[in-house]
Amino acid sequence: MSLPLDTLLRVETPEAIDLMLRPASVVPRALAYAIDLGIRGVILGLAYLVLGFLGHIGVGLIALLTFLIGWWYMVLFEVLNQGRSPGKQLMKLRVLNDDGTPVGWAGSLLRNLLRVVDLLPFGYAIGILSSLLHPNFKRLGDLVAGTLVVHQERVHARFAMPQVIPLAPPFTLGLAEQQAILAFAERQNGLSMSRREELAALLAEPLGVERSEASARLNRIAQALLGAHT
Amino acid sequence: MRQAPFEQRYQAEWDRFNEQLSMLEKRSPTTSLENSKAFVANYRRLCQHLALAQARGYSPQLIEQLHQLTLRGHQLIYRHPGNIKQRLLGFLLADFPHLVRAEWQFVAAASILFYGSLLVMGLVVYYAPNLVYSLLDPAQVANMESMYRPDAARIGALPERASSQDWQMFGYYIRNNIGIAFQTFAGGLLYGLGTLFFLLFNGLNIGAVAGYLTQLGSGITFWPFVVGHGAFELTAITLAGAAGLKLGWALVAPGRLRRSDALRHAAKPCAGLIAGVFILLTLAAFVEAYWSSSAALSSAIKYSVGALLWLAVGSYFALAGKSRHAPD
Numbered sequence: 118m119s120l121p122l123d124t125l126l127r128v129e130t131p132e133a134i135d136l137m138l139r140p141a142s143v144v145p146r147a148l149a150y151a152i153d154l155g156i157r158g159v160i161l162g163l164a165y166l167v168l169g170f171l172g173h174i175g176v177g178l179i180a181l182l183t184f185l186i187g188w189w190y191m192v193l194f195e196v197l198n199q200g201r202s203p204g205k206q207l208m209k210l211r212v213l214n215d216d217g218t219p220v221g222w223a224g225s226l227l228r229n230l231l232r233v234v235d236l237l238p239f240g241y242a243i244g245i246l247s248s249l250l251h252p253n254f255k256r257l258g259d260l261v262a263g264t265l266v267v268h269q270e271r272v273h274a275r276f277a278m279p280q281v282i283p284l285a286p287p288f289t290l291g292l293a294e295q296q297a298i299l300a301f302a303e304r305q306n307g308l309s310m311s312r313r314e315e316l317a318a319l320l321a322e323p324l325g326v327e328r329s330e331a332s333a334r335l336n337r338i339a340q341a342l343l344g345a346h347t
Numbered sequence: 348m349r350q351a352p353f354e355q356r357y358q359a360e361w362d363r364f365n366e367q368l369s370m371l372e373k374r375s376p377t378t379s380l381e382n383s384k385a386f387v388a389n390y391r392r393l394c395q396h397l398a399l400a401q402a403r404g405y406s407p408q409l410i411e412q413l414h415q416l417t418l419r420g421h422q423l424i425y426r427h428p429g430n431i432k433q434r435l436l437g438f439l440l441a442d443f444p445h446l447v448r449a450e451w452q453f454v455a456a457a458s459i460l461f462y463g464s465l466l467v468m469g470l471v472v473y474y475a476p477n478l479v480y481s482l483l484d485p486a487q488v489a490n491m492e493s494m495y496r497p498d499a500a501r502i503g504a505l506p507e508r509a510s511s512q513d514w515q516m517f518g519y520y521i522r523n524n525i526g527i528a529f530q531t532f533a534g535g536l537l538y539g540l541g542t543l544f545f546l547l548f549n550g551l552n553i554g555a556v557a558g559y560l561t562q563l564g565s566g567i568t569f570w571p572f573v574v575g576h577g578a579f580e581l582t583a584i585t586l587a588g589a590a591g592l593k594l595g596w597a598l599v600a601p602g603r604l605r606r607s608d609a610l611r612h613a614a615k616p617c618a619g620l621i622a623g624v625f626i627l628l629t630l631a632a633f634v635e636a637y638w639s640s641s642a643a644l645s646s647a648i649k650y651s652v653g654a655l656l657w658l659a660v661g662s663y664f665a666l667a668g669k670s671r672h673a674p675d
């Protein structure tokens with residue numbers, strides 16, 4: 118099978134099946150980072166307000182909190198919350214290892230410690246350049262840790278196929294052709310009437326029907342491919 | 348088999364698997380062992396169904412549905428082991444010292460860089476005190492002098508330091524020192540140059556301070572103060588440096604691997620070293636804030652406890668975790 122043209126990443130699992138992952142690019146990741154930054158800012162701001170009254174102990178606690186939030190916020194969320202910091206969760210992103218497995222302590226610690234290099238020389242310049250140049254949008258920290266940020270899968274409702282009388286295809290179909298016809302039958306409710314006619318008309322000639330009949334004919338062939346009992 | 352009968356036959360099974368997934372994803376404690384075993388078997392079956400659906404050219408929607416179920420199952424099956432207490436114990440008792448011994452070349456290189464620059468700078472400043480101003484500005488030097496005045500009640504901080512300040516200093520040490528160690532490591536990604544800079548910079552600074560205070564006669568407050576936590580802190584800095592150098596070395600001399608692969612190979616032991624550095628520096632901050640700063644204890648006690656701590660750290664890295672079996 119040829120690789121798809123888009124940025125899908127194919128990962129083979131030990132069960133010998135292919136998982137498709139969708140690496141996330143700079144913009145959604147930057148937005149997620151901005152959200153996380155805001156959340157951290159608010160927490161620290163509140164801490165200053167409350168702990169500021171506690172004198173020396175308060176100052177010590179603030180220093181501790183600054184350290185924890187600065188260095189460990191991302192790590193703790195990524196490991197304990199299925200690869201998602203709050204910002205990533207809102208942007209529907211998650212961090213995975215290169216082989217598609219959930220990220221662990223070592224991977225998350227590395228990618229987040231090395232963030233300080235991605236930050237250089239200003240405004241995440243190295244990180245942005247690196248992820249724009251990499252086919253899977255990895256910044257340096259991701260490269261070293263062997264991790265990857267992907268879009269979470271979205272669950273789509275299934276379209277129902279129209280119920281028509283099945284008709285065997287006039288000639289033998291290859292796998293890709295078979296799938297194309299099934300895809301057309303499944304997705305047609307999401308297409309406009311004229312687009313549907315236009316797509317089906319491409320096959321009018323090989324099927325030997327009028328252009329306006331092609332869409333109905335494809336639906337009948339799709340039913341036959343499904344092999345439902347009528 | 349055509350798609351419709353295939354779906355008809357297995358749809359109920361997929362629905363059950365979906366329910367099982369939702370239950371396990373919530374990590375509900377009610378999941379029994381049998382249930383988990385069934386889950387693994389079901390996952391393998393689902394993988395088979397997905398492979399069949401792809402090979403037989405079933406419709407994209409069905410494949411997508413199966414793919415999503417598989418993906419969720421994959422996430423659950425291959426998640427990292429959860430028993431963190433056990434892993435932490437194993438790391439401390441065996442893995443960490445073992446790792447340090449395995450990476451002895453980098454540890455040695457970092458130690459030579461750090462202790463070497465520290466020693467040289469210390470001796471130079473001891474015999475030529477004015478050279479301290481080449482590194483520190485006069486305000487810093489004055490502050491340092493007042494911190495370690497031999498007549499101070501509490502040392503290692505401003506003279507009027509009270510015990511509630513221990514807390515403040517603890518937080519400060521954690522934030523400051525661990526931040527520096529993490530940066531020392533991360534600097535390794537700049538072809539090792541960042542690590543080199545931080546190692547030498549810290550070595551020179553600490554050397555200058557030590558040499559200057561000793562020739563001033565403040566050594567009798569300075570050395571008892573630093574000897575205790577130094578065992579953890581200086582060791583941690585060299586280990587962070589070692590991890591950084593290892594990372595840099597993978598970039599400079601990747602050997603037969605591509606640079607990106609060399610980096611990934613080097614990264615795993617580095618993560619272990621850095622986790623250990625974090626633990627060492629947390630210990631150091633405790634000792635520094637609550638033990639080192641106390642002026643009630645005599646210097647003799649501090650020197651002997653300090654020596655014991657150095658000995659403990661040294662023998663830990665030399666001996667711990669030598670046997671292959673974890674102690675019960």
